[in-house]
Amino acid sequence: MVRAAETGQMVAGRLAAIEERIDAACRRSGRSREAVTLIGVSKTFSAESVREVVEAGVRILGENRVQEAEEKMTLLSDLLVEWHLIGHLQSNKARRAVEIFDMIHSVDSLKLAERIDTNCREAGKRMPVLLEVNLGGEETKAGVAAAEVPALCQRIARLPNIELQGLMTVPPFLDDLEAVRPFFRRLRELRDEVRRLGIVGPDFSHLSMGMSHDFETAIEEGATFVRIGTALFGKRGVG
Numbered sequence: 001m002v003r004a005a006e007t008g009q010m011v012a013g014r015l016a017a018i019e020e021r022i023d024a025a026c027r028r029s030g031r032s033r034e035a036v037t038l039i040g041v042s043k044t045f046s047a048e049s050v051r052e053v054v055e056a057g058v059r060i061l062g063e064n065r066v067q068e069a070e071e072k073m074t075l076l077s078d079l080l081v082e083w084h085l086i087g088h089l090q091s092n093k094a095r096r097a098v099e100i101f102d103m104i105h106s107v108d109s110l111k112l113a114e115r116i117d118t119n120c121r122e123a124g125k126r127m128p129v130l131l132e133v134n135l136g137g138e139e140t141k142a143g144v145a146a147a148e149v150p151a152l153c154q155r156i157a158r159l160p161n162i163e164l165q166g167l168m169t170v171p172p173f174l175d176d177l178e179a180v181r182p183f184f185r186r187l188r189e190l191r192d193e194v195r196r197l198g199i200v201g202p203d204f205s206h207l208s209m210g211m212s213h214d215f216e217t218a219i220e221e222g223a224t225f226v227r228i229g230t231a232l233f234g235k236r237g238v239g
Helices: 002-028 047-056 066-075 091-100 110-123 146-157 177-197 215-220
Strands: 037-041 060-063 082-085 103-107 127-132 162-168 206-208 225-228
Touching (some): 002 047, 047 066, 066 091, 103 162, 110 127, 110 146, 146 177, 177 215, 206 225
Parallel strands (some): 037 060, 082 103, 103 127
16 A cells, blocks of 8 residues: 555646646647647556646546557546557548547548548447647658648548548657757648648647657647656656
8 A cells, every 4th residue: 555655646746847847848839738638648657656647637548559548448447537549540440449449649641530430420429639740751651641631631621520630740759849849830831731731620720749758849849638648657667
């Protein structure tokens, strides 16, 4: 019991430190704290670790894989939290993803969006989604090219059973945060461009960007979701 209490205190301390950094980034950029939502990235962490983070105050969890998320959801079914899919989604896993997740950040093709739309219709559900953009041109990362974003948003926004709410990106991992900043700024510019074109609804406002090492820079450039794993949970396990 003592060890569990000590672990809980460590988690609470990490969360408090993250909150202070979010608050400071919001102040620097003239934004309200309410404009930024923290997602605890729980991939590879145990259900026990996830429970500790939720008990500390985190209310949205991000998972990369459908099967891993489903296992944790079963063990943590008593918790009142949202589950967001933030990793690459294969078309053959879309049906189950629609059933168990509250939001999908990683739509990276019209084909996948159409599959999600069909699965939502069959499930009697409307799914909030974000379009993932690969701004660094990295072959190892999913996402559409920036040039494709307006046309894809126009087509996805017409699908009746999903709600396109914004954009997501995973920029290159760079130690120099000022070198990362242009990627975050570009995603904001793309969102604003799509909105100016009038091809999306009023809820097209989200920017899911920024992780443990760069979330403050992302907030300064307009992030509405920051996806934080290591800084919150501690060193990530293997997987």
